[in-house]
Amino acid sequence: MQRLDRLYITLGLLWVIVGMIYGAWLGASHHNNFANSHAHINLLGFVTSTLFGILMWAYPAMTKSKLAIWQLAVYEAGVAILIIGKIIVDNDGTETLFLQIGSVLTIIGAALMLYLFTAKTNA
Numbered sequence: 001m002q003r004l005d006r007l008y009i010t011l012g013l014l015w016v017i018v019g020m021i022y023g024a025w026l027g028a029s030h031h032n033n034f035a036n037s038h039a040h041i042n043l044l045g046f047v048t049s050t051l052f053g054i055l056m057w058a059y060p061a062m063t064k065s066k067l068a069i070w071q072l073a074v075y076e077a078g079v080a081i082l083i084i085g086k087i088i089v090d091n092d093g094t095e096t097l098f099l100q101i102g103s104v105l106t107i108i109g110a111a112l113m114l115y116l117f118t119a120k121t122n123a
Contacts, residue, residue, distance in 0.1 A: 004063045004072055008053030010074060015045030037086035044079045044106060049069040052113055071116060075109025078102050 019041040026034050052075070053058050082102025088094055 004054045004068055005060070008049050008051075008056060008072060012046050012048075012050030012053060015079075018064035019046055020123055034087065034090045037083060037090045037108065040079075040086050040090060041083055043118055048110075049062045049076070049079075055113070055117060059117065062120045065120050067112060068116060071109060071112035074105055074112060078107075078109050080103025080107050 007028070020037060022034075022041060023038050026032065026038055052072075056068070062068060081098050082105075085096045085099030085102050088096045089099060
């Protein structure tokens with residue numbers, strides 16, 4: 001089994017680089033209407049992915065479940081889709097299915113992490 005803790009932390013660090021580049025562009029171009037999508041990149045992408053990685057490192061029994069790789073895939077896909085939706089909404093207020101689908105996938109991914117933590121650890 002691959003090191004899901006390391007993969008999660010690596011993805012979190014990639015998200016922070018994306019967030020920093022995006023934030024630098026926002027600041028330089030005065031596109032303050034995109035602040036919400038910028039926050040989502042950093043909080044759901046960087047912070048939460050990194051915390052999930054730390055949880056998996058601290059509780060390696062979580063990674064032994066076949067559900068663990070699916071949890072990572074659902075969560076990270078959800079965040080990426082959600083971010084695309086947030087950028088579209090931040091741009092001109094257009095409602096988009098990206099936002100709804102990404103939100104649902106992200107919540108399912110977080111719920112799966114809760115399940116892995118409570119069912120596969122002695123916490």
